[in-house]
Each structure stands twice: as structure tokens, then as C-alpha cells.
Amino acid sequence: QKIPVNKYGLAVLSTRQQYDQLVKADSNQLLVDLEKYIPGIKKDVRYATTNNFTKQQLYTRTDIYLRLPAAKALKAVQEALRKKGYGLLIYDAYRPYHVTETMFKIVPNDLYAADPRKGSGHNRGVAIDLSMINLKTNKPVAMPTDFDDFTTKAHENYTPPDPAIAANRKLLRDTMKQHGFKGSSTEWWHFYLPDYKKYPLMDIFF
Numbered sequence: 001q002k003i004p005v006n007k008y009g010l011a012v013l014s015t016r017q018q019y020d021q022l023v024k025a026d027s028n029q030l031l032v033d034l035e036k037y038i039p040g041i042k043k044d045v046r047y048a049t050t051n052n053f054t055k056q057q058l059y060t061r062t063d064i065y066l067r068l069p070a071a072k073a074l075k076a077v078q079e080a081l082r083k084k085g086y087g088l089l090i091y092d093a094y095r096p097y098h099v100t101e102t103m104f105k106i107v108p109n110d111l112y113a114a115d116p117r118k119g120s121g122h123n124r125g126v127a128i129d130l131s132m133i134n135l136k137t138n139k140p141v142a143m144p145t146d147f148d149d150f151t152t153k154a155h156e157n158y159t160p161p162d163p164a165i166a167a168n169r170k171l172l173r174d175t176m177k178q179h180g181f182k183g184s185s186t187e188w189w190h191f192y193l194p195d196y197k198k199y200p201l202m203d204i205f206f
């Protein structure tokens with residue numbers, strides 16, 4: 001199918017019919033509801049509140065979706081972490097393209113917010129922002145920074161003074177990598193599938 005091109009020359013799928021057609025042609029394009037698909041997964045969708053770096057409520061719903069192959073990989077991550085006493089805490093998954101435009105207006109730095117001239121892996125349904133919870137306490141584990149703290153403390157090469165924090169970050173990163181995700185060098189919480197170009201950018205809500 002022919003997906004319309006936006007002002008930056010990017011093909012951005014924007015209707016339910018276009019999405020349905022895409023999924024009909026390729027079942028891997030299906031967006032999967034992670035709460036139904038991954039037992040025990042937890043979420044804290046800050047973009048559905050004003051407690052996020054934009055100070056705006058960007059979503060009216062808190063649903064978390066990923067394309068089928070990313071959801072499958074994440075399910076395996078959750079299972080591997082469960083055996084070690086941890087679970088996943090999701091901050092964001094699929095993100096409509098216009099939300100990326102809003103974010104970049106506020107933080108025009110693609111180390112931290114994707115440039116709409118390229119689009120984000122989130123807009124393609126194969127990037128995820130996440131942390132871990134400790135299954136004994138049901139509380140988030142300590143990480144080098146809070147989610148969306150756009151400072152060098154969130155970088156991969158930052159060494160946290162507390163070895164327990166470094167170990168938490170390493171466990172999350174290693175487990176995500178073992179299941180096919182790539183990590184970001186500037187955001188400890190951001191991961192994506194390396195073949196993201198197979199999945200069109202989208203600007204639809206469910």
C-alpha cells in the first residue's frame with residue numbers, strides 16, 4: 001500500500017484502515033497489548049499525566065503496545081527477570097508520531113527526544129522505555145536517575161557510585177540485549193529493535 005508522505009518526506013501511517021491493511025499483509029506488524037500478552041507486567045505511563053518532562057498530559061489513555069516481534073522478545077525478558085526476582089516496569093511503548101513532534105519542540109536534542117525529521121522507534125512500535133521492579137517489595141529498583149532525566153547520569157558510560165545501582169542497570173541492559181534489543185547510549189531506560197526500519201512510522205491512537 002502507498003502510505004502518505006508528511007512535510008519531512010517521511011511516510012507516516014495515519015488511519016486505522018491503513019494499519020489494518022498493513023497487518024493483513026504482514027502479521028508481524030500487529031500492535032500487541034502488553035498487559036494482556038505479558039503476565040505480571042507493570043506500567044507507570046507518565047505521559048498520560050503531567051508528571052513528565054513536558055509537564056503536559058500527552059496521552060488520554062495508558063495502554064502499552066508493541067509490534068508482535070518486540071512484544072515476544074519482551075515477554076522473554078520478563079520471564080528471564082522473573083527467575084531472578086525482578087519484573088518489568090513500562091514507562092512508554094508505542095508512541096504516536098505527533099507526540100514525538102511535541103516532545104522535540106520542548107527538548108530539541110535528539111540525544112534525548114527523537115527528531116521528527118527522522119521519527120522515533122516508538123512511533124514504529126519497536127522501542128520501549130522501561131525499568132524493573134523488585135518482586136519481593138513490588139517497588140521500582142534504584143537506577144542511576146529517574147525516567148527521562150536528560151543528564152549525563154543517564155548515560156551508558158556514567159559510573160554510579162552505588163554498585164547496587166550499577167548492577168540493576170547492568171541486569172536490565174544485559175537481559176534486554178540477550179533478547180535482541182539494543183540500548184541507548186544516553187538513556188538507560190530506552191531500548192529498541194535494530195530492524196526498526198521494517199516497521200512504518202504511525203500516528204494513530206487505539
Ligand SMILES: C[C@@H](N)C(=O)N[C@H](C)C(=O)O
Nearest residue numbers: 111112113114120121129
Ligand atoms: C523521550 C524519551 N523517553 C525517548 O523515548 N527518547 C528517544 C530518543 C525517542 O524519542 O525515541
Ligand SMILES: [Zn+2]
Nearest residue numbers: 127128129190
Ligand atoms: Zn524511549
